[in-house]
Amino acid sequence: MLGSGIINGLIVTAKNFAGSYHDPERMVTVEYPEQKTVLPENYRNFPFLITENATDPMGTLRCVACQICEKECPPQCIIIEKSKDKKPDATGKLQLYPAIFGIDTSVCMSCQICVEVCPFDAIKMDKVFEIATTDRFQDLFLDRERLAKPNSYYHEIHPVEAAEVDGRLLAERKAAEEKAKVAAAAKAAAAAAKPVVTPPPATP
Amino acid sequence: MNPFTPSAPTPFASAPGPTVRAVHDEFHGDLLEVSMGPQHPSTHGVFRMVATLDGEQLVKLKPVFGYLHRNHEKIAENTTYLGSMPYTDRLDYLCSMSTNWAYALAVERLAGQAVPERAQYLRIIMAELTRLVNHSCLVGFLFNDLGTSFTPLLYAFREREKIIDLFESLSGSRMMCNYQRFGGCRVDPTPEWLAAAQQLVDNFPRFLDEYERMLTGNEIMLARTQGVGRLDATHAINAGITGPVLRASGVDYDLRKVDAYGFYAQFDFRVPLGAHGDTYDRYMMRILEMRESVKILQQAFKRLPAGPIMDPKAKLRGFRPKAGEAYGRLEGPKGELGFFLISDGSPNPYRYRVRPPSLINLTLLEEMCLGHTIADAVVILGSIDIVLGEVDR
Numbered sequence: 001m002l003g004s005g006i007i008n009g010l011i012v013t014a015k016n017f018a019g020s021y022h023d024p025e026r027m028v029t030v031e032y033p034e035q036k037t038v039l040p041e042n043y044r045n046f047p048f049l050i051t052e053n054a055t056d057p058m059g060t061l062r063c064v065a066c067q068i069c070e071k072e073c074p075p076q077c078i079i080i081e082k083s084k085d086k087k088p089d090a091t092g093k094l095q096l097y098p099a100i101f102g103i104d105t106s107v108c109m110s111c112q113i114c115v116e117v118c119p120f121d122a123i124k125m126d127k128v129f130e131i132a133t134t135d136r137f138q139d140l141f142l143d144r145e146r147l148a149k150p151n152s153y154y155h156e157i158h159p160v161e162a163a164e165v166d167g168r169l170l171a172e173r174k175a176a177e178e179k180a181k182v183a184a185a186a187k188a189a190a191a192a193a194k195p196v197v198t199p200p201p202a203t204p
Numbered sequence: 205m206n207p208f209t210p211s212a213p214t215p216f217a218s219a220p221g222p223t224v225r226a227v228h229d230e231f232h233g234d235l236l237e238v239s240m241g242p243q244h245p246s247t248h249g250v251f252r253m254v255a256t257l258d259g260e261q262l263v264k265l266k267p268v269f270g271y272l273h274r275n276h277e278k279i280a281e282n283t284t285y286l287g288s289m290p291y292t293d294r295l296d297y298l299c300s301m302s303t304n305w306a307y308a309l310a311v312e313r314l315a316g317q318a319v320p321e322r323a324q325y326l327r328i329i330m331a332e333l334t335r336l337v338n339h340s341c342l343v344g345f346l347f348n349d350l351g352t353s354f355t356p357l358l359y360a361f362r363e364r365e366k367i368i369d370l371f372e373s374l375s376g377s378r379m380m381c382n383y384q385r386f387g388g389c390r391v392d393p394t395p396e397w398l399a400a401a402q403q404l405v406d407n408f409p410r411f412l413d414e415y416e417r418m419l420t421g422n423e424i425m426l427a428r429t430q431g432v433g434r435l436d437a438t439h440a441i442n443a444g445i446t447g448p449v450l451r452a453s454g455v456d457y458d459l460r461k462v463d464a465y466g467f468y469a470q471f472d473f474r475v476p477l478g479a480h481g482d483t484y485d486r487y488m489m490r491i492l493e494m495r496e497s498v499k500i501l502q503q504a505f506k507r508l509p510a511g512p513i514m515d516p517k518a519k520l521r522g523f524r525p526k527a528g529e530a531y532g533r534l535e536g537p538k539g540e541l542g543f544f545l546i547s548d549g550s551p552n553p554y555r556y557r558v559r560p561p562s563l564i565n566l567t568l569l570e571e572m573c574l575g576h577t578i579a580d581a582v583v584i585l586g587s588i589d590i591v592l593g594e595v596d597r
Contacts, residue, residue: 009419013355042372042391113290
């Protein structure tokens with residue numbers, strides 16, 4: 001019958017219209033900003049820098065200014081300048097730190113490559129998304145002070161990933177300590193076993 | 205000009221027969237050039253059609269594109285292999301998972317990189333989910349072009365939303381997934397994710413039934429699409445058309461069968477074929493392909509093996525394939541999507557070239573549109589399925 005196709009279609013739309021009042025499967029919209037959906041754990045937006053200690057964020061940045069992320073960043077939105085001096089990091093080893101670390105979020109395309117290539121787990125992806133500003137130059141260029149966020153914040157936004165990273169770092173540190181201990185013991189043993197021999201004087 | 209003596213006869217004179225004509229009909233027999241776009245809602249982006257009209261009929265149509273050109277290939281030649289991966293998301297922003305895979309396929313061929321089994325299955329799952337997203341949205345957009353203001357599109361978006369929510373919870377981003385890596389995938393889905401995806405795929409045929417009940421038998425749609433924009437098989441093959449547009453013309457050519465890249469050879473699915481090559485066939489092709497995609501997904505979920513998702517030999521940093529060239533292609537939702545790479549042993553590709561299905565399918569737009577009205581041209585363009593990010597690169 002001519003027109004039955006149209007009527008069938010109208011039945012479908014009528015069902016959906018009625019369903020949009022009571023059927024949860026058809027109630028799909030969320031009244032943002034009053035209601036908000038929960039972001040998934042893997043959600044990524046812009047990078048931030050991890051600090052070990054929230055009270056002294058600039059002193060305990062995990063970043064050692066190796067500049068790998070700066071090199072790998074596809075749109076080249078990261079700028080790093082190495083420090084002249086060295087500071088002890090969480091393990092007590094003297095390391096460089098970034099004197100300047102900036103990310104231009106108007107250029108960043110949230111690809112996460114900086115996170116993947118970082119060998120120190122120092123840069124991670126943030127979840128903030130309501131970042132509209134009226135100043136497109138100063139406010140969108142995030143410097144070191146605005147990028148630094150404590151490790152506890154990382155645990156808050158990516159709990160599973162952060163636990164894994166912390167476990168790995170701890171294991172690495174332990175392994176390094178063990179290795180250092182073994183090396184020190186071997187050195188001591190070698191020193192004890194071998195009496196100090198004065199090298200023969202060089203023949204003229 | 206004397207209005208009563210017709211101007212020089214043109215080959216495109218109006219059809220003979222009684223017509224109501226104004227007394228001062230200076231334009232009779234003249235052609236009218238209409239520029240549609242680049243800012244026109246029916247052109248799916250910044251695309252311009254210079255249509256020459258005789259009355260309402262098209263006698264010439266010149267597609268003009270390039271408004272979205274952003275130097276994709278040149279940028280890729282100046283960044284590392286890994287650095288181009290997020291840019292490939294932006295090629296076809298509706299199906300970033302398959303564009304990622306096509307690029308990863310080309311680089312893996314170039315470097316001789318193996319991919320573990322689980323990653324291959326995950327790639328197939330992602331590619332087929334992407335096909336569901338693309339085809340359901342395309343049908344929605346096609347109906348938008350037909351004049352059904354938004355209802356089918358929003359129904360399609362409701363389903364698309366569920367799929368891109370899955371993509372978001374897996375890869376971190378809804379559309380710019382950046383999920384594939386050379387030698388595997390970036391994130392391993394959790395069992396909860398797989399269960400959610402399985403449930404979505406189980407429910408998808410219900411959506412398709414509802415969608416088809418609403419659209420397929422609609423008399424207005426049949427009148428507007430059947431016999432409109434015919435493309436015969438010879439023309440389509442000669443122009444290098446691929447994907448659903450080619451199969452709607454009755455040519456049995458699907459890279460999933462022909463190339464059997466990934467693990468597609470182990471999957472049981474059929475390739476739907478059209479008979480007339482008109483807009484209606486191109487619409488039905490999308491619906492049937494979605495049904496086949498659901499079948500592939502069901503098999504993939506059933507067989508998904510455990511294991512690593514990344515080849516242990518794969519390198520993330522300092523990736524330098526040895527000198528040579530490779531072409532990786534796959535059956536994207538829009539057609540054959542290929543990446544051609546030449547390496548000279550440095551961290552950047554020496555030459556990087558994309559074979560975009562949208563651009564090549566667009567080349568026959570004029571052939572399909574000639575003789576139809578301008579309103580049909582809009583529908584035909586909608587049925588080809590283009591994404592301007594890919595056309596202009």
